[in-house]
Amino acid sequence: xxxxxxxxxxxxxxxxxxxxxxxxxxxxxxxxxxxxxxxxxxxxxxxxxxxxxxxxxxxxxxxxxxxxxxxxxxxxxxxxxxxxxxxxxxxxxxxxxxxxxxxxxxxxxxxxxxxxxxxxxxxxxxxxxxxxxxxxxxxxxxxxxxxxxxxxxxxxxxxxxxxxxxxxxxxxxxxxxxxxxx
Numbered sequence: 672x673x674x675x676x677x678x679x680x681x682x683x684x685x686x687x688x689x690x691x692x693x694x695x696x697x698x699x700x701x702x703x704x705x706x707x708x709x710x711x712x713x714x715x716x717x718x719x720x721x722x723x724x725x726x727x728x729x730x731x732x733x734x735x736x737x738x739x740x741x742x743x744x745x746x747x748x749x750x751x752x753x754x755x756x757x758x759x760x761x762x763x764x765x766x767x768x769x770x771x772x773x774x775x776x777x778x779x780x781x782x783x784x785x786x787x788x789x790x791x792x793x794x795x796x797x798x799x800x801x802x803x804x805x806x807x808x809x810x811x812x813x814x815x816x817x818x819x820x821x822x823x824x825x826x827x828x829x830x831x832x833x834x835x836x837x838x839x840x841x842x843x844x845x846x847x848x849x850x851x852x853x
Contacts, residue, residue: 672719672762679711680723680765684754687727691734691747701731709798712815713805719762721798721815722769728794729776745775792818796826803827 672680683704690700705728712720733741753768776791799816800823803809813823 676711676715676717676720677757680719681754681757683708683723684750688747688750691743698731698735701727709801713802713807716815718815724798725794726769726772729791742775746772796822799823800826
């Protein structure tokens with residue numbers, strides 16, 4: 672793992688831990704952290720950043736809807752273990768800690784389990800879409816996020832956000848080019 676990626680992941684982990692330990696965690700701030708790490712993932716296209724972004728986003732959705740019935744303490748413990756592993760440059764131990772958190776999410780009580788699985792699924796697609804918004808191809812973004820291209824294209828087709836942003840971006844660049852030749 673590159674040092675700049677390691678530092679960025681550590682920063683996000685520490686901020687996530689702080690937010691999760693608050694009595695009234697702010698799901699919005701967790702989403703912002705998730706988007707921040709996606710920016711880094713877009714630049715370096717590393718799976719560690721992407722898995723953390725998906726995890727943080729999934730935790731934000733869980734906090735929004737069912738904080739009381741979810742074992743956040745276990746997630747915080749594994750985040751702390753993951754951070755310690757990264758600081759010691761034990762990347763495999765970090766990845767195991769992240770996998771353990773996903774396992775906690777999947778093992779939550781049966782009523783919550785269906786919802787949590789859906790959250791992880793949608794978080795993956797949403798983060799792949801964010802990478803695509805940053806200029807990564809649909810194929811590469813879906814590969815990095817662990818989703819299929821069809822699922823991602825279906826989501827992109829329903830949102831129209833990427834299309835709207837693309838036209839504004841193209842129009843802005845076209846106006847700039849025209850101003851250069853006047």
